[in-house]
Amino acid sequence: MKYALVAAVILQGTTVLASLLPVHFKAPSAAHFFDLVQNDTYDFGCRPKAVPTDDGHFTLHALLTEGQIAYLTKEYEPSSEITLHRIDISKRAAIAPIGNGDRFQAGAVAPSGLGTKATGSTISSIMNVNEINSAIKGLVNAYGISTITLPYRTFNGATQTAAYVGAGTDKSKYRLYLSAGMHARERGGPDQLIYFISDLLAANKAGTGLKYGSKSYTNAQVKSVLAAGVVFFPLVNPDGVAYDQSSNSYWRKNRNTRSGTSGTSVGVDINRNFDFLWNFRKYFSPYTAPASTSPGSETFYGTAAASESETKNHVSIYSSFPKIRWFMDIHSAAGDILYNWGDDELQTTSSTMNFRNAAYDGERGLLGDTAYKEYMPSSDATNIKNVAAKTVAAMRAVGGRSYTAMQSVGLYATSGASDDYAASRGYSISGANKIYGFTMEFGYSTNFYPTLAEFNTNILDTNAGFMDWALAAIAVGLD
């Protein structure tokens, strides 16, 4: 059996290699990539990211087919400025296995995180979709936490569940909201969130603290995070995750077939489907493509703002928990904490230059220009940067991996993303609470399928990040 399992894991790895290959481009500046990242047929991961190198250049990671690699290699042949490099993954350890069966036995067994276990303990596989649901039931059974069944079924008929812990039954007492599993292939996000909540509950019950690598937290800190009220939605895209786990195809979108029934034309990118500047052709400069209208693209924006059940369910949480102040969406793979805004660079001086002002339609999304930058009051900008900085400091402190805090817009503008939608509500919906929006990009550049060791490192790093994010948010204020 043991050998059969190893063979199966190797076979899975081979299947991945056959379709999309990890590569990186290298150039003397981030600006060299601007034309390349406009092309919505290429897959740059969650959001394109230029990473500075030790020799003063920049790299841009991507997942490409053999055909695309051949085309682009030829395209860049005459240019000494941009070069394309394959990433040798032949020497990498096998990807972490997906659990088979149900380790939580339909909720009879509660999940138990790494922060409450002895140093060096590990989790042996990534949860399958059924296990994620069982894990929530396990927490209900062990700790009496409350769940909420979200109103819309997914395209493939899945019922979606969120849960809330720490602040009792009054939903207006909940201030923190975390979600994961929006992009199907970003393996480990749901696990990190569930194990983190499990740690909070176990430490609270036992009267102990938490320890993630070199980073420790007291029981008082655990209690303070719980008292802030934590809403968690660990599997935003169950159809996509089920498909990705069964196909190892680096699947990102949901599985809606209304706009396309085969291959990459299936599915909508949930993280371009939120009602924030969704109709990007109207709101953004024609010289940028923050999403795609093409069903075959990884960033296909859907058929209307919030056309997808997963998006509607994600948004319904704000109605159920009207006082959420801090939101984090968990993605991979880059090693960053991103904060608002993602549509353009942030500015704090002109309050009328904002996403609601039609005078700027057609101007948004170009970086390095002065025609448009997105407004945020300076006190909010100070707060959001401060919390992002504390989050990355905690993640670094766990085991020494470097993480960076930056604005979501990074190299490239996005429309319809969950973090900007969260932040937009306070401006565009009468009576809606102000929300600070974050995206955590755990892991390593375009390394969506971690090895088992990386999966465990990611749990430790992210869980410390969640703790310090919550503690920093509490310090800034919940009301």
Ligand SMILES: [Zn+2]
């Ligand atoms: Zn993502």
